[in-house]
Amino acid sequence: MLTYVPPTEREVPTIPNQKPWLLLLLCLVWLLPGLVGHDPWKPAELETAAIVKRFVQEGYWVLPRFADVAYLEFAPLYYWSAAILAWPLSRLGMDIHDAGRLATGLWMALSLWGIGLAGRELYGRRQGRVAVMALIGCVGLIIWGHQLAPQVLLVAAFSWHAFALAHSTRRPLIAGAVLGMAWLVLLLGATWGEFLLALASAVLLLLFRPWRRAVYVTALVTALVISLPLSAVWALWLHQFSPAAFAAWWRFDALGPFGGLGSLQWFHSFGFFISTVTWFAWPVLPLAVWGVWSNRKQWASPAIALPGSMAALTALWLACAGEVRDYSLLPLLVPLALLATAGIDGLRRGAAAALNWFGLMTFGVGTLALWACWFALHVGMPRRLHAWVDGMNPEHVPTMALPGVLFALALSVAWWCVISRKRPLGRLAVTNWACGVTLLWGVLIGLWEPWLDETKSYREVSVSLADAMTALPASCIDVSTAPDAMVVSVDYFTALPLRRVAMTGCRWQIRQGTPSDGDTVVWHGGRRGDQASEMFYLLDKSISSPRP
Numbered sequence: 001m002l003t004y005v006p007p008t009e010r011e012v013p014t015i016p017n018q019k020p021w022l023l024l025l026l027c028l029v030w031l032l033p034g035l036v037g038h039d040p041w042k043p044a045e046l047e048t049a050a051i052v053k054r055f056v057q058e059g060y061w062v063l064p065r066f067a068d069v070a071y072l073e074f075a076p077l078y079y080w081s082a083a084i085l086a087w088p089l090s091r092l093g094m095d096i097h098d099a100g101r102l103a104t105g106l107w108m109a110l111s112l113w114g115i116g117l118a119g120r121e122l123y124g125r126r127q128g129r130v131a132v133m134a135l136i137g138c139v140g141l142i143i144w145g146h147q148l149a150p151q152v153l154l155v156a157a158f159s160w161h162a163f164a165l166a167h168s169t170r171r172p173l174i175a176g177a178v179l180g181m182a183w184l185v186l187l188l189g190a191t192w193g194e195f196l197l198a199l200a201s202a203v204l205l206l207l208f209r210p211w212r213r214a215v216y217v218t219a220l221v222t223a224l225v226i227s228l229p230l231s232a233v234w235a236l237w238l239h240q241f242s243p244a245a246f247a248a249w250w251r252f253d254a255l256g257p258f259g260g261l262g263s264l265q266w267f268h269s270f271g272f273f274i275s276t277v278t279w280f281a282w283p284v285l286p287l288a289v290w291g292v293w294s295n296r297k298q299w300a301s302p303a304i305a306l307p308g309s310m311a312a313l314t315a316l317w318l319a320c321a322g323e324v325r326d327y328s329l330l331p332l333l334v335p336l337a338l339l340a341t342a343g344i345d346g347l348r349r350g351a352a353a354a355l356n357w358f359g360l361m362t363f364g365v366g367t368l369a370l371w372a373c374w375f376a377l378h379v380g381m382p383r384r385l386h387a388w389v390d391g392m393n394p395e396h397v398p399t400m401a402l403p404g405v406l407f408a409l410a411l412s413v414a415w416w417c418v419i420s421r422k423r424p425l426g427r428l429a430v431t432n433w434a435c436g437v438t439l440l441w442g443v444l445i446g447l448w449e450p451w452l453d454e455t456k457s458y459r460e461v462s463v464s465l466a467d468a469m470t471a472l473p474a475s476c477i478d479v480s481t482a483p484d485a486m487v488v489s490v491d492y493f494t495a496l497p498l499r500r501v502a503m504t505g506c507r508w509q510i511r512q513g514t515p516s517d518g519d520t521v522v523w524h525g526g527r528r529g530d531q532a533s534e535m536f537y538l539l540d541k542s543i544s545s546p547r548p
Contacts, residue, residue, distance in 0.1 A: 023129045027112050029411065030136050030438045031105050033445040034146040036098040039457035040492065044149035044327075046458070046485055047071055048079065049097040050492040052148075055083035056096060062234070062241045066491045067479065067498035070242070072249040073256075075234065077189030078103065078150035097492075101148040107156045108145050112136065114159030115334060119341050121166040122303045130344055130427060133434040134287065134337040135159075140280030142441055144327055153189040154330040157182045158310075161198050162334055165306055168219040169210050176219035180226025187231035193256030194331065195227075197317050201310045208305045257321035257328050265322020273318050273329075280329050281336055283355060283433055288336040290351070291343030303342050310335035340430075347426035356429040360419060363436030367412060367443050374447045393455055395528045401450060408446030415439040454528050458489030461525040461536060465510075466494040468523040468538065475507035478541065482510040486536055509539045 040049040050066035064071045064079050082100030089099035112132050119131030135141065135155075144151050164179035179202070186195040202220055205211040239246040251262030259265035277285065288311065295304050314332045318324055376385040378398045390396070418435045421428075444452075469477075476497040479487045490510075491498055499506050508522075515521050515537050523538035 033442045035101050035105050038453040039459050040097045041456040046488040048148045050488040051079050052082045052100045053096050056087050062237045066488045067500050069500045070245045072253045074150040075188050104152050107152045111156040111159045114163050118163035118166050131337050131341045133430050134284050134340045137434040137437050138333050139282050151327040157185040158331045158334040172215040172219040176222025179223035183227035191256030192254050193258050201313050204309050210302050257323050268324045284336040284340045287340035291339040294343040294346045307335035307338035344426040352425040352429045359433040359436045363440050366440050370443050404446035408443040411442040459493050462490045462493035464525045478503035478506040478509040507542050509541050511537050
Protein backbone atom coordinates (compact mmCIF):
# COMPACT_ATOMS: atom_id res chain seq x y z
CA MET A 1 0.00 0.00 0.00
CA LEU A 2 1.31 3.45 -0.89
CA THR A 3 1.50 5.90 2.00
CA TYR A 4 1.93 9.64 1.64
CA VAL A 5 4.63 11.17 3.80
CA PRO A 6 4.55 14.96 4.25
CA PRO A 7 7.71 16.76 3.13
CA THR A 8 8.54 17.88 6.67
CA GLU A 9 8.63 14.25 7.84
CA ARG A 10 10.76 12.87 5.05
CA GLU A 11 14.22 11.72 5.98
CA VAL A 12 17.20 13.45 4.48
CA PRO A 13 18.90 11.00 2.12
CA THR A 14 21.99 9.42 3.57
CA ILE A 15 25.04 8.81 1.50
CA PRO A 16 27.10 5.82 2.60
CA ASN A 17 30.88 5.81 2.62
CA GLN A 18 31.24 9.56 2.21
CA LYS A 19 34.84 10.68 2.14
CA PRO A 20 35.39 14.21 3.52
CA TRP A 21 38.89 14.27 2.05
CA LEU A 22 37.33 14.38 -1.42
CA LEU A 23 35.69 17.69 -0.51
CA LEU A 24 39.02 19.00 0.76
CA LEU A 25 40.66 17.87 -2.48
CA LEU A 26 37.98 19.61 -4.55
CA CYS A 27 38.45 22.84 -2.60
CA LEU A 28 42.22 22.60 -3.03
CA VAL A 29 41.95 22.01 -6.78
CA TRP A 30 39.51 24.93 -7.04
CA LEU A 31 41.77 27.22 -5.00
CA LEU A 32 45.25 26.65 -6.42
CA PRO A 33 45.03 27.26 -10.21
CA GLY A 34 45.75 30.86 -11.08
CA LEU A 35 47.32 31.88 -7.76
CA VAL A 36 50.87 31.90 -9.13
CA GLY A 37 52.62 31.97 -12.48
CA HIS A 38 51.24 35.11 -14.11
CA ASP A 39 51.61 38.88 -13.93
CA PRO A 40 48.98 41.11 -12.31
CA TRP A 41 45.84 41.24 -14.44
CA LYS A 42 42.94 43.61 -14.71
CA PRO A 43 40.52 44.53 -13.22
CA ALA A 44 41.97 44.88 -9.70
CA GLU A 45 45.31 43.09 -9.47
CA LEU A 46 47.40 45.94 -10.83
CA GLU A 47 46.53 48.42 -8.08
CA THR A 48 46.97 45.80 -5.38
CA ALA A 49 50.36 44.67 -6.69
CA ALA A 50 51.66 48.25 -6.75
CA ILE A 51 50.41 48.89 -3.21
CA VAL A 52 51.90 45.67 -1.84
CA LYS A 53 55.23 46.44 -3.53
CA ARG A 54 55.38 49.82 -1.78
CA PHE A 55 54.48 48.23 1.56
CA VAL A 56 57.27 45.68 1.16
CA GLN A 57 59.92 48.10 -0.07
CA GLU A 58 59.11 51.28 1.86
CA GLY A 59 57.65 49.95 5.10
CA TYR A 60 54.90 52.58 5.47
CA TRP A 61 51.85 50.37 5.90
CA VAL A 62 49.28 52.91 7.00
CA LEU A 63 48.48 54.50 3.61
CA PRO A 64 47.80 52.33 0.52
CA ARG A 65 49.08 54.20 -2.54
CA PHE A 66 50.64 53.90 -5.97
CA ALA A 67 52.73 56.58 -7.71
CA ASP A 68 51.89 59.72 -5.70
CA VAL A 69 48.19 58.92 -5.25
CA ALA A 70 46.45 57.42 -2.21
CA TYR A 71 44.19 54.44 -2.94
CA LEU A 72 41.54 54.14 -0.23
CA GLU A 73 38.63 52.31 -1.85
CA PHE A 74 39.37 49.49 0.59
CA ALA A 75 40.95 49.59 4.03
CA PRO A 76 44.44 48.03 4.17
CA LEU A 77 43.92 44.62 5.83
CA TYR A 78 44.26 42.63 2.61
CA TYR A 79 47.33 44.61 1.58
CA TRP A 80 48.86 43.89 5.00
CA SER A 81 48.22 40.16 4.69
CA ALA A 82 49.63 40.08 1.15
CA ALA A 83 52.69 42.07 2.20
CA ILE A 84 53.31 39.77 5.17
CA LEU A 85 53.56 36.86 2.73
CA ALA A 86 55.38 38.79 0.02
CA TRP A 87 58.11 40.21 2.28
CA PRO A 88 59.85 36.88 3.07
CA LEU A 89 58.90 35.04 -0.13
CA SER A 90 60.16 37.83 -2.40
CA ARG A 91 63.53 37.55 -0.71
CA LEU A 92 63.55 33.88 -1.66
CA GLY A 93 63.09 34.77 -5.33
CA MET A 94 59.30 34.75 -5.66
CA ASP A 95 57.60 37.63 -7.45
CA ILE A 96 55.76 40.00 -5.13
CA HIS A 97 52.49 39.58 -7.01
CA ASP A 98 52.65 35.77 -6.86
CA ALA A 99 53.58 35.78 -3.18
CA GLY A 100 50.87 38.30 -2.37
CA ARG A 101 48.28 36.36 -4.35
CA LEU A 102 48.71 33.46 -1.94
CA ALA A 103 46.86 35.63 0.57
CA THR A 104 43.78 35.29 -1.64
CA GLY A 105 44.05 31.52 -1.37
CA LEU A 106 44.23 31.73 2.42
CA TRP A 107 41.28 34.11 2.67
CA MET A 108 39.23 31.93 0.32
CA ALA A 109 40.10 28.85 2.40
CA LEU A 110 38.80 30.71 5.45
CA SER A 111 35.65 31.58 3.49
CA LEU A 112 34.96 27.94 2.61
CA TRP A 113 35.62 26.87 6.20
CA GLY A 114 33.26 29.54 7.52
CA ILE A 115 30.36 28.77 5.20
CA GLY A 116 30.85 25.05 5.82
CA LEU A 117 30.49 25.61 9.56
CA ALA A 118 27.46 27.83 8.97
CA GLY A 119 25.80 25.18 6.81
CA ARG A 120 26.40 22.50 9.42
CA GLU A 121 25.15 24.76 12.22
CA LEU A 122 21.93 25.60 10.38
CA TYR A 123 21.10 22.33 8.63
CA GLY A 124 22.93 19.56 10.46
CA ARG A 125 25.70 17.09 9.69
CA ARG A 126 26.74 16.57 6.06
CA GLN A 127 25.06 19.82 5.05
CA GLY A 128 28.09 22.05 5.45
CA ARG A 129 29.78 20.40 2.47
CA VAL A 130 26.74 21.21 0.33
CA ALA A 131 27.06 24.88 1.27
CA VAL A 132 30.74 24.79 0.31
CA MET A 133 30.02 23.25 -3.09
CA ALA A 134 27.20 25.71 -3.70
CA LEU A 135 29.54 28.62 -3.00
CA ILE A 136 32.46 27.48 -5.16
CA GLY A 137 30.00 26.77 -7.96
CA CYS A 138 29.00 30.44 -8.18
CA VAL A 139 30.03 31.92 -11.51
CA GLY A 140 30.87 35.30 -9.99
CA LEU A 141 33.35 33.83 -7.53
CA ILE A 142 35.61 32.20 -10.13
CA ILE A 143 37.57 35.37 -10.91
CA TRP A 144 37.36 37.18 -7.58
CA GLY A 145 38.30 34.03 -5.69
CA HIS A 146 41.69 33.96 -7.45
CA GLN A 147 42.55 37.65 -7.85
CA LEU A 148 45.20 39.62 -6.02
CA ALA A 149 42.50 41.92 -4.71
CA PRO A 150 40.88 42.85 -1.36
CA GLN A 151 37.37 41.96 -2.54
CA VAL A 152 37.89 38.37 -1.35
CA LEU A 153 37.60 39.66 2.23
CA LEU A 154 33.89 40.27 1.66
CA VAL A 155 33.29 36.55 1.17
CA ALA A 156 35.42 35.57 4.17
CA ALA A 157 33.86 38.11 6.52
CA PHE A 158 30.24 37.35 5.63
CA SER A 159 30.83 33.58 5.77
CA TRP A 160 32.04 33.83 9.37
CA HIS A 161 29.38 36.44 10.09
CA ALA A 162 26.72 33.90 9.10
CA PHE A 163 28.31 31.16 11.19
CA ALA A 164 28.59 33.40 14.25
CA LEU A 165 24.92 34.43 14.04
CA ALA A 166 23.85 30.79 13.68
CA HIS A 167 26.09 29.73 16.57
CA SER A 168 24.95 32.56 18.83
CA THR A 169 21.79 30.69 19.86
CA ARG A 170 23.95 28.01 21.52
CA ARG A 171 27.21 29.64 22.63
CA PRO A 172 26.75 33.42 22.60
CA LEU A 173 30.13 34.48 24.00
CA ILE A 174 32.17 32.41 21.56
CA ALA A 175 29.85 33.49 18.76
CA GLY A 176 30.26 37.11 19.83
CA ALA A 177 34.04 36.82 19.62
CA VAL A 178 33.83 35.25 16.15
CA LEU A 179 31.32 37.87 15.06
CA GLY A 180 33.60 40.63 16.31
CA MET A 181 36.50 39.26 14.27
CA ALA A 182 34.31 39.04 11.16
CA TRP A 183 33.23 42.65 11.62
CA LEU A 184 36.84 43.66 12.21
CA VAL A 185 37.75 42.16 8.83
CA LEU A 186 35.08 44.37 7.23
CA LEU A 187 36.21 47.49 9.08
CA LEU A 188 39.92 46.97 8.45
CA GLY A 189 39.65 45.32 5.03
CA ALA A 190 36.55 46.73 3.32
CA THR A 191 34.50 49.81 4.26
CA TRP A 192 32.01 51.00 6.85
CA GLY A 193 29.27 50.36 4.31
CA GLU A 194 29.74 46.59 4.47
CA PHE A 195 30.10 46.73 8.25
CA LEU A 196 26.80 48.59 8.63
CA LEU A 197 25.17 45.99 6.38
CA ALA A 198 26.46 43.20 8.62
CA LEU A 199 25.40 45.04 11.77
CA ALA A 200 21.90 45.66 10.38
CA SER A 201 21.49 41.98 9.47
CA ALA A 202 22.49 41.00 13.01
CA VAL A 203 20.06 43.46 14.61
CA LEU A 204 17.27 42.34 12.27
CA LEU A 205 17.42 38.85 13.77
CA LEU A 206 15.97 40.26 17.01
CA LEU A 207 12.61 40.04 15.23
CA PHE A 208 12.80 36.24 15.33
CA ARG A 209 12.19 34.18 18.45
CA PRO A 210 15.46 32.15 18.49
CA TRP A 211 17.47 35.38 18.79
CA ARG A 212 15.05 37.36 20.95
CA ARG A 213 17.05 36.66 24.09
CA ALA A 214 19.40 38.57 26.36
CA VAL A 215 22.30 36.26 25.55
CA TYR A 216 22.10 37.26 21.90
CA VAL A 217 22.36 40.92 22.84
CA THR A 218 25.43 39.93 24.86
CA ALA A 219 26.93 38.39 21.72
CA LEU A 220 26.30 41.59 19.75
CA VAL A 221 27.83 43.77 22.45
CA THR A 222 30.86 41.46 22.60
CA ALA A 223 31.29 41.77 18.84
CA LEU A 224 31.11 45.57 18.97
CA VAL A 225 33.58 45.75 21.86
CA ILE A 226 36.07 43.69 19.84
CA SER A 227 35.63 45.25 16.41
CA LEU A 228 35.16 48.99 16.93
CA PRO A 229 38.17 49.85 19.15
CA LEU A 230 40.60 47.74 17.10
CA SER A 231 39.40 49.18 13.81
CA ALA A 232 39.73 52.71 15.16
CA VAL A 233 43.49 52.18 15.49
CA TRP A 234 44.01 52.33 11.73
CA ALA A 235 41.72 55.36 11.29
CA LEU A 236 43.62 57.28 13.98
CA TRP A 237 46.95 56.15 12.55
CA LEU A 238 45.92 57.34 9.08
CA HIS A 239 44.76 60.69 10.48
CA GLN A 240 48.09 61.18 12.21
CA PHE A 241 50.14 60.07 9.19
CA SER A 242 48.25 62.09 6.56
CA PRO A 243 45.30 64.31 7.59
CA ALA A 244 44.60 65.03 3.92
CA ALA A 245 44.34 61.33 3.05
CA PHE A 246 42.10 60.71 6.07
CA ALA A 247 39.83 63.58 5.05
CA ALA A 248 39.59 62.22 1.50
CA TRP A 249 38.79 58.71 2.79
CA TRP A 250 36.18 60.05 5.22
CA ARG A 251 34.53 62.17 2.56
CA PHE A 252 34.62 59.91 -0.51
CA ASP A 253 35.33 56.25 0.39
CA ALA A 254 34.36 55.44 3.98
CA LEU A 255 30.94 54.02 3.07
CA GLY A 256 32.02 52.00 0.03
CA PRO A 257 29.19 51.76 -2.52
CA PHE A 258 27.50 54.72 -0.83
CA GLY A 259 30.52 56.99 -1.22
CA GLY A 260 31.63 58.83 1.91
CA LEU A 261 30.17 60.86 4.71
CA GLY A 262 30.82 64.04 2.76
CA SER A 263 29.36 62.86 -0.55
CA LEU A 264 26.65 60.25 -0.06
CA GLN A 265 25.64 58.40 -3.22
CA TRP A 266 22.27 56.71 -3.68
CA PHE A 267 20.57 54.59 -6.32
CA HIS A 268 22.89 53.48 -9.09
CA SER A 269 21.85 53.00 -12.71
CA PHE A 270 18.59 51.11 -12.87
CA GLY A 271 18.86 47.52 -13.97
CA PHE A 272 22.55 46.89 -13.27
CA PHE A 273 21.94 44.88 -10.12
CA ILE A 274 19.19 42.79 -11.70
CA SER A 275 21.14 42.09 -14.87
CA THR A 276 24.31 41.21 -12.95
CA VAL A 277 22.92 39.04 -10.18
CA THR A 278 21.29 36.63 -12.64
CA TRP A 279 24.69 35.40 -13.88
CA PHE A 280 26.93 36.38 -10.97
CA ALA A 281 24.94 34.29 -8.48
CA TRP A 282 24.19 31.38 -10.81
CA PRO A 283 23.23 28.64 -9.93
CA VAL A 284 22.62 29.45 -6.24
CA LEU A 285 20.04 32.13 -7.01
CA PRO A 286 17.33 29.79 -8.39
CA LEU A 287 18.30 27.12 -5.85
CA ALA A 288 17.92 29.68 -3.05
CA VAL A 289 14.47 30.65 -4.30
CA TRP A 290 13.51 26.97 -4.22
CA GLY A 291 15.00 26.61 -0.74
CA VAL A 292 12.81 29.42 0.57
CA TRP A 293 9.69 28.12 -1.18
CA SER A 294 10.12 24.51 -0.10
CA ASN A 295 10.62 25.61 3.53
CA ARG A 296 8.07 28.41 3.56
CA LYS A 297 6.17 26.90 6.49
CA GLN A 298 9.35 27.12 8.58
CA TRP A 299 10.16 30.68 7.50
CA ALA A 300 10.83 31.80 11.09
CA SER A 301 13.26 28.97 11.85
CA PRO A 302 17.00 29.77 11.96
CA ALA A 303 17.57 27.72 8.78
CA ILE A 304 15.51 30.18 6.71
CA ALA A 305 15.28 33.32 8.83
CA LEU A 306 19.02 33.91 9.11
CA PRO A 307 20.14 33.52 5.48
CA GLY A 308 16.81 34.83 4.21
CA SER A 309 17.06 38.08 6.16
CA MET A 310 20.73 38.43 5.16
CA ALA A 311 19.89 37.96 1.48
CA ALA A 312 16.90 40.34 1.56
CA LEU A 313 18.80 43.05 3.40
CA THR A 314 21.85 42.71 1.13
CA ALA A 315 19.66 42.95 -1.98
CA LEU A 316 18.03 46.11 -0.58
CA TRP A 317 21.46 47.51 0.30
CA LEU A 318 22.71 46.89 -3.23
CA ALA A 319 19.58 48.37 -4.80
CA CYS A 320 20.02 51.60 -2.82
CA ALA A 321 23.78 51.95 -3.30
CA GLY A 322 25.09 54.73 -5.50
CA GLU A 323 27.95 52.81 -7.12
CA VAL A 324 27.62 49.06 -7.61
CA ARG A 325 30.15 46.89 -9.42
CA ASP A 326 30.03 43.16 -9.91
CA TYR A 327 32.19 42.47 -6.83
CA SER A 328 29.68 44.39 -4.71
CA LEU A 329 27.48 41.28 -5.02
CA LEU A 330 30.01 39.03 -3.25
CA PRO A 331 28.31 39.40 0.18
CA LEU A 332 25.08 38.16 -1.42
CA LEU A 333 26.61 34.84 -2.46
CA VAL A 334 26.95 33.63 1.14
CA PRO A 335 23.26 33.73 2.19
CA LEU A 336 22.17 32.49 -1.24
CA ALA A 337 24.48 29.47 -0.94
CA LEU A 338 23.02 28.72 2.50
CA LEU A 339 19.44 29.02 1.24
CA ALA A 340 20.32 26.73 -1.66
CA THR A 341 21.56 24.20 0.90
CA ALA A 342 18.23 24.39 2.70
CA GLY A 343 16.32 23.03 -0.29
CA ILE A 344 18.84 20.93 -2.15
CA ASP A 345 17.73 17.54 -0.83
CA GLY A 346 14.10 18.35 -1.63
CA LEU A 347 14.78 19.61 -5.14
CA ARG A 348 12.30 18.24 -7.66
CA ARG A 349 13.70 15.49 -9.81
CA GLY A 350 13.08 17.29 -13.08
CA ALA A 351 14.73 20.52 -11.91
CA ALA A 352 17.73 18.67 -10.52
CA ALA A 353 18.13 16.67 -13.72
CA ALA A 354 17.88 19.85 -15.82
CA LEU A 355 20.55 21.63 -13.77
CA ASN A 356 22.76 18.56 -13.88
CA TRP A 357 22.38 18.20 -17.65
CA PHE A 358 22.99 21.92 -18.22
CA GLY A 359 26.15 21.81 -16.10
CA LEU A 360 27.50 18.71 -17.81
CA MET A 361 26.89 20.15 -21.26
CA THR A 362 28.22 23.62 -20.44
CA PHE A 363 31.45 22.54 -18.80
CA GLY A 364 31.95 19.51 -20.99
CA VAL A 365 31.62 21.48 -24.22
CA GLY A 366 33.61 24.39 -22.77
CA THR A 367 36.47 22.13 -21.76
CA LEU A 368 36.42 20.36 -25.11
CA ALA A 369 36.63 23.74 -26.85
CA LEU A 370 39.64 24.76 -24.74
CA TRP A 371 41.42 21.52 -25.60
CA ALA A 372 40.55 21.84 -29.30
CA CYS A 373 41.82 25.42 -29.53
CA TRP A 374 45.00 24.52 -27.65
CA PHE A 375 45.61 21.57 -29.97
CA ALA A 376 45.04 23.71 -33.05
CA LEU A 377 47.41 26.39 -31.76
CA HIS A 378 50.23 23.92 -31.14
CA VAL A 379 49.72 21.52 -34.04
CA GLY A 380 48.30 23.84 -36.69
CA MET A 381 45.30 21.64 -37.43
CA PRO A 382 42.52 22.21 -38.28
CA ARG A 383 43.77 25.21 -40.21
CA ARG A 384 40.71 27.42 -39.90
CA LEU A 385 40.61 27.02 -36.14
CA HIS A 386 44.36 27.63 -35.92
CA ALA A 387 44.02 30.82 -37.96
CA TRP A 388 41.22 32.06 -35.72
CA VAL A 389 43.10 31.39 -32.46
CA ASP A 390 46.40 32.70 -33.80
CA GLY A 391 44.72 35.88 -35.00
CA MET A 392 43.81 36.87 -31.45
CA ASN A 393 47.50 37.00 -30.46
CA PRO A 394 49.69 36.80 -33.58
CA GLU A 395 52.93 37.43 -31.66
CA HIS A 396 52.45 34.45 -29.36
CA VAL A 397 55.02 31.68 -29.74
CA PRO A 398 53.41 28.37 -28.65
CA THR A 399 55.42 26.51 -26.04
CA MET A 400 54.59 23.25 -24.32
CA ALA A 401 54.13 23.93 -20.59
CA LEU A 402 54.17 20.28 -19.54
CA PRO A 403 53.08 20.72 -15.88
CA GLY A 404 50.03 22.72 -16.95
CA VAL A 405 49.11 20.22 -19.67
CA LEU A 406 49.41 17.27 -17.28
CA PHE A 407 47.33 19.11 -14.68
CA ALA A 408 44.60 19.88 -17.23
CA LEU A 409 44.64 16.27 -18.46
CA ALA A 410 44.41 14.85 -14.93
CA LEU A 411 41.58 17.24 -14.12
CA SER A 412 39.64 16.23 -17.24
CA VAL A 413 39.96 12.52 -16.41
CA ALA A 414 38.99 13.12 -12.77
CA TRP A 415 35.90 15.08 -13.83
CA TRP A 416 34.76 12.19 -16.01
CA CYS A 417 35.08 9.84 -13.04
CA VAL A 418 33.19 12.21 -10.73
CA ILE A 419 30.17 12.66 -12.98
CA SER A 420 29.66 8.89 -13.11
CA ARG A 421 29.19 8.59 -9.33
CA LYS A 422 25.75 7.96 -7.88
CA ARG A 423 24.27 10.48 -5.47
CA PRO A 424 20.85 11.83 -4.48
CA LEU A 425 19.84 13.88 -7.49
CA GLY A 426 19.88 17.33 -5.87
CA ARG A 427 23.34 16.85 -4.46
CA LEU A 428 24.45 15.27 -7.71
CA ALA A 429 23.58 18.44 -9.61
CA VAL A 430 25.38 20.74 -7.15
CA THR A 431 28.41 18.44 -6.93
CA ASN A 432 28.71 18.11 -10.69
CA TRP A 433 28.30 21.85 -11.15
CA ALA A 434 31.05 22.63 -8.61
CA CYS A 435 33.31 20.05 -10.24
CA GLY A 436 32.52 21.49 -13.66
CA VAL A 437 33.47 25.01 -12.57
CA THR A 438 36.70 23.62 -11.13
CA LEU A 439 37.38 21.70 -14.33
CA LEU A 440 36.85 24.64 -16.67
CA TRP A 441 38.93 27.03 -14.56
CA GLY A 442 41.71 24.49 -14.07
CA VAL A 443 41.93 23.60 -17.76
CA LEU A 444 41.84 27.28 -18.73
CA ILE A 445 44.77 28.07 -16.43
CA GLY A 446 46.66 24.85 -17.15
CA LEU A 447 46.58 25.23 -20.93
CA TRP A 448 46.15 28.94 -21.54
CA GLU A 449 47.84 30.82 -18.69
CA PRO A 450 50.93 31.82 -20.76
CA TRP A 451 48.73 32.99 -23.64
CA LEU A 452 46.43 34.95 -21.32
CA ASP A 453 49.39 36.50 -19.54
CA GLU A 454 50.75 37.91 -22.78
CA THR A 455 47.44 39.58 -23.64
CA LYS A 456 46.54 40.87 -20.16
CA SER A 457 49.92 41.89 -18.72
CA TYR A 458 51.48 45.35 -19.01
CA ARG A 459 54.99 44.11 -18.12
CA GLU A 460 56.43 44.36 -21.65
CA VAL A 461 55.16 47.87 -22.29
CA SER A 462 56.30 49.07 -18.85
CA VAL A 463 59.79 47.61 -19.22
CA SER A 464 60.04 49.02 -22.74
CA LEU A 465 59.20 52.47 -21.39
CA ALA A 466 61.81 52.14 -18.64
CA ASP A 467 64.45 51.13 -21.19
CA ALA A 468 63.60 54.16 -23.34
CA MET A 469 63.85 56.48 -20.34
CA THR A 470 67.46 55.47 -19.70
CA ALA A 471 68.52 57.38 -22.83
CA LEU A 472 66.49 60.51 -21.96
CA PRO A 473 67.20 63.37 -19.54
CA ALA A 474 66.06 62.56 -16.01
CA SER A 475 62.70 64.04 -15.08
CA CYS A 476 59.39 62.94 -13.61
CA ILE A 477 56.58 61.65 -15.84
CA ASP A 478 53.17 63.29 -15.96
CA VAL A 479 50.55 60.51 -15.85
CA SER A 480 47.55 62.70 -15.04
CA THR A 481 45.75 61.70 -18.26
CA ALA A 482 46.93 58.08 -18.46
CA PRO A 483 44.54 55.25 -17.47
CA ASP A 484 44.99 53.69 -14.04
CA ALA A 485 46.04 50.32 -15.48
CA MET A 486 49.07 51.83 -17.22
CA VAL A 487 50.02 54.02 -14.26
CA VAL A 488 50.02 51.25 -11.69
CA SER A 489 51.78 48.86 -14.07
CA VAL A 490 54.64 51.29 -14.64
CA ASP A 491 54.73 51.98 -10.91
CA TYR A 492 54.91 48.25 -10.15
CA PHE A 493 57.27 46.99 -12.86
CA THR A 494 59.67 49.96 -12.87
CA ALA A 495 61.11 52.61 -10.55
CA LEU A 496 60.23 55.56 -12.77
CA PRO A 497 59.08 58.75 -10.96
CA LEU A 498 55.38 59.12 -11.79
CA ARG A 499 53.27 62.15 -10.93
CA ARG A 500 49.50 62.25 -11.14
CA VAL A 501 49.00 65.22 -8.79
CA ALA A 502 52.20 67.31 -8.55
CA MET A 503 53.19 67.10 -12.22
CA THR A 504 53.95 70.77 -12.93
CA GLY A 505 57.71 70.31 -13.29
CA CYS A 506 57.56 67.06 -15.27
CA ARG A 507 59.12 67.12 -18.73
CA TRP A 508 57.60 63.84 -19.92
CA GLN A 509 53.97 62.81 -20.27
CA ILE A 510 52.30 59.45 -20.95
CA ARG A 511 49.19 59.65 -23.09
CA GLN A 512 46.96 56.99 -24.64
CA GLY A 513 45.47 57.27 -28.09
CA THR A 514 46.56 58.90 -31.33
CA PRO A 515 48.97 61.82 -30.69
CA SER A 516 48.27 65.28 -32.08
CA ASP A 517 50.24 66.83 -34.94
CA GLY A 518 52.19 69.10 -32.60
CA ASP A 519 53.20 66.37 -30.14
CA THR A 520 56.82 65.26 -29.91
CA VAL A 521 56.71 61.48 -29.47
CA VAL A 522 59.88 59.96 -28.00
CA TRP A 523 58.49 56.47 -27.36
CA HIS A 524 55.39 54.43 -28.05
CA GLY A 525 54.24 50.94 -27.11
CA GLY A 526 51.33 48.74 -26.16
CA ARG A 527 50.28 45.27 -25.19
CA ARG A 528 50.13 42.47 -27.72
CA GLY A 529 46.97 42.72 -29.74
CA ASP A 530 46.22 46.34 -28.77
CA GLN A 531 44.68 48.52 -31.45
CA ALA A 532 46.15 51.87 -32.49
CA SER A 533 43.73 53.75 -30.24
CA GLU A 534 44.97 51.72 -27.26
CA MET A 535 48.68 52.47 -27.77
CA PHE A 536 50.63 54.57 -25.26
CA TYR A 537 52.93 57.46 -26.17
CA LEU A 538 55.66 59.26 -24.22
CA LEU A 539 55.64 62.94 -25.14
CA ASP A 540 58.23 65.64 -24.54
CA LYS A 541 56.19 68.47 -22.98
CA SER A 542 59.07 70.92 -23.36
CA ILE A 543 58.77 70.67 -27.15
CA SER A 544 55.17 69.58 -27.81
CA SER A 545 52.70 72.34 -28.50
CA PRO A 546 49.73 72.53 -26.10
CA ARG A 547 46.63 70.64 -27.09
CA PRO A 548 43.72 72.83 -28.24
